[in-house]
Amino acid sequence: MTKKAFNHKAKGLLDDHVDGLDAATLSKLHQARNEALALAAKPISFAAYSGWLGVGAMAASLVVGVVYFNQLPPPLPAIYEDPVQQAAAQEIELMDDLDFVAWLVLEEDDVNHVDSST
Amino acid sequence: MVFLYTLKDQPLDRACVEDQQTLLDRFLSEVERPAFRMADISTRNPDDALDIVQDAMIKWVQKYSHKPQKEWRPLFYTILNSRITDYHRKTTLTGRLFSWLGSDEALAQIDAAPSSAGPFEMLSEQITLERFLAALDQLSARQQQVFMLRTWQGFSVAETAKMLTCSEGSIKTHLSRATDKLMNHIHQNQGCGDRHNQDNSDD
DSSP, X not given: OOHHHHHHHHHHHHHHHHHTOOHHHHHHHHHHHHHHHHHHHSOOOHHHHHHHHHHHHHHHHHHHHHHHHHSOOOOOOGGXXXXXXXXXXXXXXXXXXXXXXXXXHHHHHHHHHHHHHO | OHHHHHHHHHHHHHHHHHHHHHHHXXXXXXXXXXXXXXXXXXXSOHHHHHHHHHHHHHHHHHHTTTSOGGGHHHHHHHHHHHHHHHHHHHSOHHHHHXXXXXXXXXXXXXXXXXXOSHHHHHOSTTOOHHHHHHHHTTSOHHHHHHHIXXXXXXXXXXXXXXXXXXXXXXXXXXXXXXXXXHHHHHHHHHHHHHHHHHHHHHO
């Protein structure tokens, strides 16, 4: 007997074996199938969304965290600011004449001081 | 406008759902019995086999029933065999140990069997279901899966390899060894039976 003939015979035997299922087993299989199909017909419940809700909550908290930590620090009081650096940030060319810029800033401070005292 | 649209489409949607339910029901009713037999042969326990089939049905309906219809069968058998494999993983160590001892014993018997090709010609129409199932019981779980998927359910080598997540070469090897073992076992038992009958007639 060749393997091919044997396999053919085996297929026939297994098909017969399926046909010989008893009524009790067939009934249980029918019940199992109906339960599975009932799940297919049921609309998607809250539980199905709960996984996505968790993901959404995590993403939202991540965004909040990023926004919070990316906020710029509050500007320092004027007393701590270096007038030369402040001026240089505004106009890089002024760095060529630092003495002049320092004098300019100090002059401005003096004017402001006088204005505020009056 | 929206209300009219909804009213108009509602019966259509319901009909589509009903059609889909009918298709699912038809498909599951086709596969449930072979699936049960496959699980039953592999687990040797009808209750566990039923649980496996039910799990496979539910998983398939929930996850894959929306896939194209031509993919349903391979997907279902993939889930089923995955469940069967999980079952074997979860069985107790003792159970597995006895099973392995049984397999080794069977292998030793197969090794001791005459290797001449002649006897297979006598292995013909006399194969009964009982003998065949007893022989099938001697195969490893993976060999059973490969034999049933390839020979019984007619899946291709590539499809079976995908289902069982192993190489095509491995599927071919498993199938060849499974067929050899089955033929040897049946032949050996047939020979024993014949000798037994002959002894009785001599008495």
